Amino acid sequence: MMEKKYVAEPFRIKAVEPLKMLTRAEREEKIQAAKYNLFNLAGEDCYIDLLTDSGTNAMSQDQWAGIMRGDEAYAGSSSYYKLMDAGKDIFGYGFIQPVHQGRAAEKVLLPLFLSEGKFAISNMFFDTTRAHVILAGARPIDCVVEEAKDPKVRAKFKGNMDVRKLEETINEKGIENVGLVVMTITNNSAGGQPVSMENLRAVSEICKKYDLPMCIDAARFAENAHFIKRDEDGYQDKEIKEIIREMFSYGDMFTMSAKKDAILNIGGLLGIKDGDSPLVLDVKANCISYEGFFTYGGLAGRDLEAMAIGLYEGIEENYLEYRIGQMEYLAARLDEAGIAYQSPVGGHGVFIDAADMFPDIPYYEFPAQTLCIELYKEAGIRTCDIGSYMLGNDPDTNEQLKADFEFSRLAIPRRVYTQAHLDIMADALIAIKERASDVKKGYRITWEPPILRHFQAHLEPIE
Ligand code: F0G
Numbered sequence: 001m002m003e004k005k006y007v008a009e010p011f012r013i014k015a016v017e018p019l020k021m022l023t024r025a026e027r028e029e030k031i032q033a034a035k036y037n038l039f040n041l042a043g044e045d046c047y048i049d050l051l052t053d054s055g056t057n058a059m060s061q062d063q064w065a066g067i068m069r070g071d072e073a074y075a076g077s078s079s080y081y082k083l084m085d086a087g088k089d090i091f092g093y094g095f096i097q098p099v100h101q102g103r104a105a106e107k108v109l110l111p112l113f114l115s116e117g118k119f120a121i122s123n124m125f126f127d128t129t130r131a132h133v134i135l136a137g138a139r140p141i142d143c144v145v146e147e148a149k150d151p152k153v154r155a156k157f158k159g160n161m162d163v164r165k166l167e168e169t170i171n172e173k174g175i176e177n178v179g180l181v182v183m184t185i186t187n188n189s190a191g192g193q194p195v196s197m198e199n200l201r202a203v204s205e206i207c208k209k210y211d212l213p214m215c216i217d218a219a220r221f222a223e224n225a226h227f228i229k230r231d232e233d234g235y236q237d238k239e240i241k242e243i244i245r246e247m248f249s250y251g252d253m254f255t256m257s258a259k260k261d262a263i264l265n266i267g268g269l270l271g272i273k274d275g276d277s278p279l280v281l282d283v284k285a286n287c288i289s290y291e292g293f294f295t296y297g298g299l300a301g302r303d304l305e306a307m308a309i310g311l312y313e314g315i316e317e318n319y320l321e322y323r324i325g326q327m328e329y330l331a332a333r334l335d336e337a338g339i340a341y342q343s344p345v346g347g348h349g350v351f352i353d354a355a356d357m358f359p360d361i362p363y364y365e366f367p368a369q370t371l372c373i374e375l376y377k378e379a380g381i382r383t384c385d386i387g388s389y390m391l392g393n394d395p396d397t398n399e400q401l402k403a404d405f406e407f408s409r410l411a412i413p414r415r416v417y418t419q420a421h422l423d424i425m426a427d428a429l430i431a432i433k434e435r436a437s438d439v440k441k442g443y444r445i446t447w448e449p450p451i452l453r454h455f456q457a458h459l460e461p462i463e
Contacts, residue, residue, distance in 0.1 A: 004332035006419045007325030010318040014061065021047050027377050035458035036443055038372055038382050047380030048421055049413075053348045054219075055101075055259035055266055056413035060313055063263070063306040070302025073295075079304040080295040086308040087269060090241060090315065091248045094275020097283055098267070098307070099291050100298030102219055102257025105270040106132040108286040109255055110180070112279065113213060114138035118179035121169055122217075123161040123199075124148075124189045125182065127390055129217055129255075131452050134395055138179055141169055148190040149404045151342045151353040156231050157196040158342070159187030159224075161203050175210050183251065184217040185224040189386055191407065192220065192327075192346025194227035197235065197246060204250035216251040218269075222261040223347030226320040240315045253279070260348065262310040263414050267303050314414075323347075326412055326422060333426035339433055342407060349411035351386060352429065357436050363388040363402045365442025365462060371408040371432070374439065379428035383408050390454045 022030065022045060034040035043049060049056065059067075071077040080098070087096035099105045106129055114120055116137035124144045125133065133140040143165040147155040161183065170178050183203055187193045207214040225243040229235050235243055248254065251273065258267035270287075272279055284294045291298035299307075313319060324347060331345035340356035354361075354368040361367040368387035375381045384390070387406035394401055410425055441462040448457040 004325075004329050006329045006422075007322045009415075009418075010316075010322050011060070011415065019047055020044055022380060024377065027380055031373055031376055035446075036369075036373055036461070037454075037457055037459060038376060038384060039455050041376070041382060045380075046376070046382040048417065048424060049382045050349070050410045050425070051382045051384050053260055053411040053413050054257060055264065056416065057259075057263045057265065058413070058415040059263065059265065059306060059310070060415075063309045063313070066305035066309045067302045070300060070305040072301040075293055075295050077295060077301040077304065079301040079308065083304045083308040086311045087271065090244060090311055091254070091271055092245045093248065093254070093271040093273045095272040095277075095280045095283075097270040097272075097287055097294060098297035098299055098304055099270055099287065101259055101266060101268040102217075102255060103128040103132065103268075104291055104298060105255035105257075105268050107135075107290055108283055109215070109253065109270055111136045112282050112286070114179040117177060119169075119173045119177055120180045120182060121166060121178060122182040122184055123159060123195060124184055124187050126184060126188045126217065126219075127452060127454070129182065129184070134451070139395075141173075143169060144187065144190055144404075148187070148193060151191070151340055151351075151356070151405065154344050156344075157194050157199065157227070159185070159190050159193035159195045159346075160199040161195070163199070163202045163206060166203065167206055170206070170210055170212070175212070178210070178212055181207050181212050181214045182217050183214065184219075185247065186220040186227070186347045188219065188348070190346075190405075191342030191351040192223070192348045193342065194224045194231075194347065196232050197228050197243070198232070200247055200250040207252075213252050214250065216248065216254040218248075218254045218256040219260045220347050221247065221256070222314045222320060223324065225315070226324055227347065230324075240317055240320065244315065248273075258307050258310070260414075261314040262307050263314050264303070264307055264310050267299055267307045268297075269307075323414060326417075329419070330410070330412075330422045330426060333423070334429065337426070337430045337433065339429050342405070349409050351405070351407035351409050353406070354387065354408045355406040357433060358439050358442070360440045361442040363406060364400050365444065366406075366459075367442055368406040368408045369459070370439065370442045373443070374432050375408065375428055378432055379424060381410070381425060381428055383410050385409075385454060392451075392453050
């Protein structure tokens with residue numbers, strides 16, 4: 001395997017945050033007290049926190065300066081107008097609505113299209129989006145391409161929608177019963193895998209053919225654009241911004257957690273391509289009820305200002321090369337050690353194939369959650385399960401669902417960790433792999449809430 005050279009940071013460090021390192025015995029105590037749910041750990045008890053890349057990013061000096069300039073007017077703040085200009089410029093949409101985070105955009109938008117008896121079809125829903133489809137009374141259906149389901153198949157654009165399956169599903173459920181088609185870019189649950197421009201175009205054609213609205217779940221739009229530029233024919237000489245404009249031209253609307261690619265700690269957006277659409281009034285009305293007046297959408301003026309700046313920093317080519325370079329570096333170290341992950345590596349993290357690491361643990365004993373717990377005990381690294389534990393139970397039968405993958409996700413915060421931290425991650429995984437055959441049993445749930453259970457459930461080891 002070729003050694004991957006680390007792409008040096010296109011920045012230097014001005015403010016630092018000290019880390020605490022517990023002993024192994026202390027970590028074992030902490031994880032037991034947390035009922036083996038990593039969301040129950042205190043952040044300061046995690047040496048390297050890879051629970052999520054969402055809101056855990058390091059803002060730039062310009063963003064922090066923007067925080068001071070934020071205009072806190074309740075209505076029509078200058079920071080709002082700055083954000084509108086940035087949003088319209090980057091995405092080319094007529095209406096942009098700030099919200100406090102991605103799921104707020106989902107809560108505002110999805111009930112306008114979905115209700116009892118309806119279906120929403122996606123390449124793959126992320127957990128909160130899936131939950132909001134269900135909360136609106138509808139049912140989510142994933143139609144990701146088959147190659148996404150085999151972590152070892154190194155295909156390009158494994159985040160794509162299977163367009164044949166999409167069309168079959170529309171006809172099987174009845175066009176009138178399909179409320180919305182959602183394209184998640186990048187496809188988080190499949191491993192931060194990108195969606196190709198060709199696929200976005202093909203899905204948009206099917207939506208037009210059946211007169212169905214198409215929504216882009218755009219949390220990691222900039223990383224997706226980087227992959228299109230790197231890997232899709234015809235895009236190597238295009239600017240990232242041009243690529244983003246074309247990607248969004250295929251959707252009718254988008255929801256976005258800006259806590260990812262806008263390199264923020266909080267924020268979200270909702271966009272509607274046709275600024276004169278009657279949908280705009282419905283979105284504003286829901287936003288006023290749930291989020292706040294439509295010119296602040298549940299955020300402080302300072303947050304709007306930081307978002308307007310971060311949207312541009314997140315699409316800089318040097319930054320994206322360094323960012324994706326971190327994933328490639330870590331993945332190359334795992335290749336050397338023969339550790340399986342969703343390959344080729346995606347945009348915001350490395351998704352370890354826990355079913356491969358622990359072949360004796362069945363899906364209902366949560367192999368990925370087991371690996372997450374092992375990583376915490378081994379090196380104080382906090383990760384999360386993207387597998388059957390996260391997927392949860394069937395909303396109709398209450399039976400544990402079997403996920404297509406059992407991933408332990410090492411989500412890498414933006415501009416936060418260095419090459420040495422990446423080496424600690426690789427070394428910890430290698431140490432666990434060496435003793436993996438001793439881990440034969442997983443965990444059972446002793447308590448769970450009815451929806452989004454993985455955030456709060458209690459677990460215990462199976463003896
Ligand atoms: N859509 C996608 C694809 C996401 O990855 C997320 C969040 C959301 C929507 C919801 O956004 O958190 O701002 O409300 N993903 C985070 C994660 C939480 O860890 O992957 P939010």
